[in-house]
Amino acid sequence: MMATEKTHIAVRNLRLCTKDCLCLYVCPTGASDTENSIIDPEKCIGCGECAAACPSGAISLVPLSYPPQQMKSETVLAPALAMAREKARTEELARALAASAEDEGAGRLGAAFARATRLVAEDLLRESGYMLPQSKNAHDLLRALVAAPPSDDFPVAAAAERLLKLIPENDAAAVADAATDPAGAAAPATRTYRCLMCGAVFDVPEGEPPACPVCGAGEDYLELV
Incomplete structure (x- = not known):
């Protein structure tokens, strides 16, 4: 049988995984590791046997090459980001209520509401x-995290650096910019902000209103770095 080029790899959603471990038995290469909740991307051949066997639907196949992230019009971006900022503020309020609740049930309800609003914001x-791995926005954020981690023990910096190496930038907006910008043109002036809600560090072009690309927090929740 002729070997085929690998086009997909399996990934596990830890929220859905119930440790049934059927993936261990059907994986032909031993890529699935349920003890550490990972699937080794080097061993995985993208056959899909684990995804088909998983009773909780926790395993999916993702492509190794992502299609270009399409540009969004301002009529789509503006209301979506505005809603994301409102959800971020709502999450902050819900977390504060959960932390100050004297009743355990009220605390759990506040925490659940905070989590729900975060999922909608995401x-x-x-x-x-x-937050799409192939988009220019995501790559800009990852580069900012590598260059200026929010703290010395920030655990995402190493992961961000690895993601930059693993996932090539494939963004329609970036391609369009490269086609229209002259080679060697000076980069636009930017300002660096730190989000007080999630800790992300990111750059914003001069003159543009800042908003956290991770949680959507607005200028009231940002500080200049």
């Missing part, structure tokens, strides 16, 4: 072109 950010 969906809005994805729709806006953020």
